[in-house]
Amino acid sequence: MKQNNSTSCLQLARPIIIAILTILFIVITHCAGQVEAKRSRMNKHHGHNHHHAPAPASAPHYGDTESSMFNVLSFGAKGDGVSDDSKAILAAWKAACMVPSATLVIPQGLKFLVKPISFKGPCMPNLVLQIDGIVQAPPKVGSWKKSSLFQWLNFKWIQNFTVQGTGTVDGQGSEWWSRSQMLHYDVQGTSKHVLGMKPTALRFYSSCNVNVRGISIVNSPLCHLKFDNSRGIKISNITISSPEDSPNTDGIHLQNSQHIEIEHSNIGCGDDCVSVQTGCSDVYIHHISCGPGHGISLGGLGKDKSVACVSNIVVDNLSLESTLYGVRIKTWQGGVGSVKNVSFSNVQVSDVKVPVMIDQFYCDKKFCKNQTGGIAISGIKFDQFVGTYAVQPLHIACSHDVPCTDVDLVDIQLKPLPGLGGSREALCYNSYGKAVAPLVPASIDDCLRSDGGSIKRIARSHDVGCQ
Ligand SMILES: *[C@@H]1O[C@H](CO)[C@@H](O)[C@H](O)[C@H]1NC(C)=O
Ligand SMILES: *[C@@H]1O[C@H](CO)[C@@H](O)[C@H](O)[C@H]1NC(C)=O
Ligand SMILES: *[C@@H]1O[C@H](CO)[C@@H](O)[C@H](O)[C@H]1NC(C)=O
Ligand SMILES: *[C@@H]1O[C@H](CO)[C@@H](O)[C@H](O)[C@H]1NC(C)=O
Ligand SMILES: *[C@@H]1O[C@H](CO)[C@@H](O)[C@H](O)[C@H]1NC(C)=O
Secondary structure, eight states: OOOOGGGSTTSTTHHHHHHHHHHHHHHHHHHHHHHHHHHHHHHHHHOOOTTSOOOOTTOTTTSSTGGGEEEGGGGTOOOEEEEEOHHHHHHHHHHHHTSTTOEEEEOTTOEEEOOSEEEEOOOOSSEEEEEOSEEEOOSOGGGSOGGGOSEEEEEESOEEEEEESSOEEEOOTHHHHHTTTTOOBOTTSSSSSOBOOOOEEEEEESOEEEEEESOEEEOOSSOSEEEESOEEEEEESOEEEOOTTSTTOOSEEEESOEEEEEEEEEEEOSSOSEEEOTTEEEEEEEEEEEOSBOOEEEEEEOGGGOEEEEEEEEEEEEEEESBSEEEEEEEOTTOEEEEEEEEEEEEEEEEESEEEEEETTOOSSSOOOOOSOOOEEEEEEEEEEEEEESSOSEEEEOOSSSOEEEEEEEEEEEEEOTTOOSOOOOEEESEEEEEEEEEESGGGTTTSBOOOSHHHHHHHHHOOSOO
16 A cells, blocks of 8 residues: 655654653753652652653642643743733643643633744653633634645644543634635745645644544634644544535645544534545545535646555545535546545445535536546445435546446445425436345446456556555
């Protein structure tokens, strides 16, 4: 399976890590000496305690269990929703980052206004960011600097890190959504290349062994939670929420990332609930409810004839309500690469326009130029889909040049919404595989074509560019 070498965690940052670890080693060795002295004094009275963070008695922040808690209020944060708390939170981060198993606390009951900031690692392992309060982005579009438009909260080069809590991260996106057609920053300084950029709320870059749990992420200007060049990610029990008509507000966006689990979470937004992009493999998404939104998507892949590789994706136990699509693979014409070994199972749909979709003619505007070639799609299983659709039960449109192979439809029972007149039949184009009953509507039964082996050889000859 495809593993791009450049994506392995923290590889780019290696020289920086070595420098920082060297410094930390010196600091810790120094501290450990003092702690041992302190411990041997304490042990006479209290016995040994392995849980306490090692630190010199003279440093107020590192002395005992309390000391591995770094409350942003102690670093000057106001939490009044008006004052700019960015500097205080960054100072607390820097302090917590230096201590093993530290917890950075954003306390409950307060609102912290935070400008775009970068939380940079490497940090000592097992750092926890405990968000119990509300973290808010600046509401006025004009107060963002052009250089910070990629993301609001940027986590970079971090290992063994957890974000958790009962709090909310609020991107305050409404002004961005309504002005999306009007406000265009000219990033290059020329009027020729104008970009309408909007920030992602939380972005992790080149990080590994990251947990995100409990928190809510709401109203992002663009995507809510994004992972790039990362591995070993677990997302559980989170809530993502933005209005159905907020443009391009993906829930979770994965790119060039591997070994990911997303589970027991509620996602409702204006675009894909989960979007899996090129370079992703070994992704397990389960017990998710999605809606409003555009469903769970692999792609759009292969834009401008680019190479895209996606493999070993499992989506299980998914419930979708009033979404545009259920599960979808979307690729542009002319792309190179492959999507393989994908399974979608135990999917419950309710008022979903098109529950099952493969679209190799993806186009985000009215017309896209026809291109030859396409991404090879194989080994895609749709198993146990039940519920109601509003437009078409199933739409599998594979490339003219590259057939989809081993597409399996097993136990699909989809009914038109009550009162829906003239719903469309299931559609399959250039797609090969098997269908296993029960299948409702009956048009699903003879939708796929069966292959004697020659089609697979054609398809395989197009599967290039991914290992
Ligand atoms: C980081 O997390 C991984 C996976 O949970 C674990 O195997 C590893 O031992 C941890 N490393 C440190 C330094 O704690
Ligand atoms: C899920 O997160 C919420 C806080 O957002 C918390 O109250 C609840 O206990 C968590 N549930 C589990 C099963 O962890
Ligand atoms: C398909 O993906 C699953 C889940 O990631 C994995 O366990 C399995 O080994 C993969 N199969 C192949 C043939 O790679
Ligand atoms: C998902 O799992 C839960 C229990 O974990 C179960 O009650 C529910 O029926 C499952 N949903 C689907 C669509 O399989
Ligand atoms: C692309 O090809 C299809 C069918 O081959 C044709 O109907 C369509 O008009 C073409 N589109 C463009 C933009 O050339």
